[in-house]
Amino acid sequence: MPADLNLLATQTTGDIVYGIDASSANKQKRTGVENYARELIQALKLQPLKEQERVVLYTPTKLDDELGVLPAGWTSQILHWPLKRGWMSCRVSWEMLRHRPSVLFVPGQGLPRFAGVTLTTIHDLAFARRPDLYDPSVRRRLKRVTKHAIKKATRILVPSQATKQDLVDLYHVTSDRIVVTPEAVNTKVFHPYSPEDARVTLQQHRLGANFFLTVGRLEKKKNLTTLIRAFELFKSRRGMGDPFELLLVGEPGFGYTEIKKYIDLSPYKNQIHELGYLPDEEVAPLMSAATAYVFPSWYEGFGIPNLEAMLAGTTLITSDIEAHREVVGDAGLLVAPGEPEAWAQALARVVKEGSLRAELVERGKQRVMGFSWQKTAAMTLDSLRSLV
Numbered sequence: 001m002p003a004d005l006n007l008l009a010t011q012t013t014g015d016i017v018y019g020i021d022a023s024s025a026n027k028q029k030r031t032g033v034e035n036y037a038r039e040l041i042q043a044l045k046l047q048p049l050k051e052q053e054r055v056v057l058y059t060p061t062k063l064d065d066e067l068g069v070l071p072a073g074w075t076s077q078i079l080h081w082p083l084k085r086g087w088m089s090c091r092v093s094w095e096m097l098r099h100r101p102s103v104l105f106v107p108g109q110g111l112p113r114f115a116g117v118t119l120t121t122i123h124d125l126a127f128a129r130r131p132d133l134y135d136p137s138v139r140r141r142l143k144r145v146t147k148h149a150i151k152k153a154t155r156i157l158v159p160s161q162a163t164k165q166d167l168v169d170l171y172h173v174t175s176d177r178i179v180v181t182p183e184a185v186n187t188k189v190f191h192p193y194s195p196e197d198a199r200v201t202l203q204q205h206r207l208g209a210n211f212f213l214t215v216g217r218l219e220k221k222k223n224l225t226t227l228i229r230a231f232e233l234f235k236s237r238r239g240m241g242d243p244f245e246l247l248l249v250g251e252p253g254f255g256y257t258e259i260k261k262y263i264d265l266s267p268y269k270n271q272i273h274e275l276g277y278l279p280d281e282e283v284a285p286l287m288s289a290a291t292a293y294v295f296p297s298w299y300e301g302f303g304i305p306n307l308e309a310m311l312a313g314t315t316l317i318t319s320d321i322e323a324h325r326e327v328v329g330d331a332g333l334l335v336a337p338g339e340p341e342a343w344a345q346a347l348a349r350v351v352k353e354g355s356l357r358a359e360l361v362e363r364g365k366q367r368v369m370g371f372s373w374q375k376t377a378a379m380t381l382d383s384l385r386s387l388v
Contacts, residue, residue: 014052015052015053015054016050016052016053016054016102016388017053017054017055017056017101017102017103018053018054018055018056018101018102018103018105018384019055019056019058019101019103019104019105020041020044020055020056020057020058020104020105020106020107021037021058021088021092021104021105021106021107021108022037022041022057022058022059022063022067022076023058023059023060023087023088024037024038024107024108025037025038025040025041025067025107026038026059026061026063026064026067028064029277031216031217032123032304033107033108033123035186035280035304036107036121036123036183036304037107037108038067039184039186039373040107040373040376040377040380041057041067041107042066042067042373043373043374043376043377044377044380044381045069045070045071045074046071046374046377047374047377047378047381049072049073053073054073054074054075055073055074055075056074056075056076056077056101057070057074057075057076057077058076058077058079058092058095059076059077059078059079060078060079060080060081060087060091061078062078063076077095079091079092079095088106088110088111088112089110089112089113090113092112092115093112093113093114093115096112096114096115096116097114100115100116101116102117102387102388103116103117103118103119103154103384103387103388104116104117104118104119105118105119105120105380105384106118106119106120106121107120107121108120108121108123109121109122109123109145109146109149110145110148110149111145111148111149111152111153115152117154117387117388118152118153118154118155119153119154119155119156119157119380119383119384119387120149120153120156120157121156121157121158121159121181122146122149122150122156122157122158122163122167123158123159123163123301123302124159124163124166124299124300124301124302124323125146125163125166125167125170125171125301126221126298126299126300126301127139127142127143127146128143128146128166128170129166129170129299130221130298130299132220133219133220133221133254133255133298133299134220134221134254135254138254146171147171150167150171150173153177154177154387155177155178155179155383155386155387156173156177156178156179157178157179157180157181157380157383158178158179158180158181158301159180159181159182159183159301159302160180160182160301160302160323160326160327161180161326162301162322162323162326163180163301163302163323164178164180165322179379179383181376181379181380181383182302182327182371182375182376183302183304183307183371183376184304184307184371184372184373184375184376185304185307185308185311185368185371185373186280186373187311187372189280189281189284190280190284190287190308190311190312191284191288191311191312191313192288192312192313193284193285193288193289193312195289197285198285198286198288198289200285201282201285201286201289202285202286202289204282205273205275207245207247207273207286208243208245209243209289210243210244210245210291211244211245211246211247211289211290211291212231212244212245212246212247212290212291212292212293212294212347213247213249213286213287213290213292213293213294213314214227214246214247214248214249214293214294214295214296215249215250215278215283215287215293215305216249216250216295216297216305217250217251217252217253218248218250218251218252218253218256218259218274219252219253219254219255219256219259220253220254220255220258220259220298221253221254221255221297221298221299222250222253222296222297222298223296223297223298223319223337223338224248224259224262224296225258225259225262226296226337226338226339226340226343227246227294227296227343228246228259228262228263228266228272229262229340230296230340230341230342230343230344230346230347231246231266231268231271231272231344231347232266232267232268233340233341233344234344234347234348235267235268235271236267237344237348244271244291244351245271245272245273246268246271246272246273247273247275247286247290248272248273248274248275249275249276249277249278249283249286250276250277251276251277283308284308284312287308287309287312287314288312288313288314290314291315291350291351292314292315292316292317292347292350292357293305293308293309293312293314293315293316293317294317294318294343294347295309295316295317295318295319295324296318296319296335296337296343297319297321297324297337298319298321298337299321299323300319300321300323300324301323302323302327303318303323303324303327303328306318306324306327306328306332307327307368307371309332309364310331310332310364310365310367310368311364311365311368313361313364313365314361314364315332315333315350315356315357315360315361316328316331316332316333316360316364317332317333317335317343317346317347317350318332318333318334318335319334319335319336319337320334320335320336320337321337328367329363329367330363331360331363331364331366331367331368332360332363332364333346333349333350333360
């Protein structure tokens with residue numbers, strides 16, 4: 001029986017069908033939202049379904065080999081679309097009009113025009129809190145998509161209390177429509193690596209053993225100019241021959257021209273390395289080997305790299321913003337994002353104070369145990385069931 005007819009048939013027999021947008025999870029090159037969608041779907045597969053429950057994954061192309069392994073009660077449906085844009089707003093909308101599931105779950109906040117009962121995730125409202133950190137066209141798009149999601153979604157998932165409060169404050173969403181489902185980390189990839197295992201990746205990129213690491217798009221939001229200035233202050237006090245390097249992993253984004261200018265004009269530009277986008281399998285050993293993971297963002301809705309650093313057994317220095325305080329607690333050094341001198345002092349502390357590093361690493365190991373994709377998946381499934 002064709003997939004469309006099969007889905008229609010199950011709904012006429014009283015089955016409960018949860019439709020999930022798997023388009024972002026199915027991308028080969030993934031960052032924040034794409035990784036969230038993939039990890040959550042993989043964790044949902046391990047959650048037992050009730051007798052009449054079914055799950056269908058919607059994608060514009062065939063699922064990859066890993067994502068395509070489906071347990072009992074799960075199916076996939078390719079919603080073909082020849083254009084680069086419009087898959088969600090047009091093709092998924094058409095599918096919702098023809099064969100609407102009991103509940104549609106979209107892990108990102110871009111919803112179809114027609115959906116019925118809908119659950120979606122709004123990851124952050126940085127574009128509203130800090131519009132100066134975004135390209136104007138991107139800001140307008142995010143504003144439009146978010147407004148539509150808030151209007152259409154039956155219920156909204158958010159990764160933190162901080163993001164929930166932003167929704168209440170900025171969009172006047174009632175608290176009963178919002179469910180906080182904290183994010184987590186891929187434990188198969190992120191964990192402490194032996195020096196030998198990490199050395200392979202270090203040699204591949206021609207790196208030394210003493211470095212600070214940050215991962216994310218090289219953009220204004222990530223506050224990299226403050227980090228570069230802090231690194232310069234740190235290096236200037238270390239003397240000739242200091243081995244420490246700064247590694248920037250990620251692709252260029254909004255504001256990269258200014259970041260690149262800071263790097264090129266830095267007296268320590270030869271110790272600042274742009275590695276571009278790297279898959280998690282390469283990021284994880286680098287994170288494990290780093291003297292500290294540094295995360296100076298002006299704004300985050302959650303900040304998964306905080307958890308990745310904790311799980312990797314790495315000292316964490318992160319910006320003192322609401323979401324980071326909520327996620328990190330006392331398991332890292334929290335530093336005001338706009339103070340290069342404070343960041344330089346934090347870098348110096350983790351290098352000089354071995355006992356501090358050991359204490360923060362141990363706190364991180366304990367802290368990260370409170371987060372898991374299985375917990376997130378269970379909470380997400382509960383939210384889906386509550387809408388039937």
